[in-house]
Amino acid sequence: DRIVTMYDFRQGALHSVCPFSDDVTKLPFHLDWLRTAPQQLHATGIYLDDRLISALLLVRSKGETHLAISAFCPEHASSSPSKLNIYLAARSLRDLGVAVLDLTPGDDPWKARFGSDERQVWDLAIYPTEASANAQRMRASAKELVRRSLARVGLSVSGVKGLVGALRSVPSIL
16 A cells, blocks of 8 residues: 555656556556566565655566566655665666666656666557557657657646646636
């Protein structure tokens, strides 16, 4: 429960989504996975006075691990407990013979700073019609244009989403 709360808090703050709160099947899925296939997962945590302040859930495959969930206590964010956790997990995994800790695709700036290598990642998307493929390409181009335009004036998409969310919660005067 603590991991879910920390994870949803961070994802909500950054991306205006709370994966576990928004999808009631997500927690039972992960708990079942931990129970039925523990050899596929590697979990680590950092505790301060018996209180979990950072947790990682890594998926194991063929001598590699892949970051699935990274969560930390926001009260300790300035101490970077997740970065310490990743560092300690990488050392521990190396000692177990695991050669790669894949931070997974994403635009989190810390991933570029933390990573030692990059891999090309491809997505395969299949659309029912050419028109739906073209529409998706146009949406993606528009999103990229908005992202670049915001960056030019020093804003980010997540920052604007947070501002819009905050404005929506302000009571109307009328």
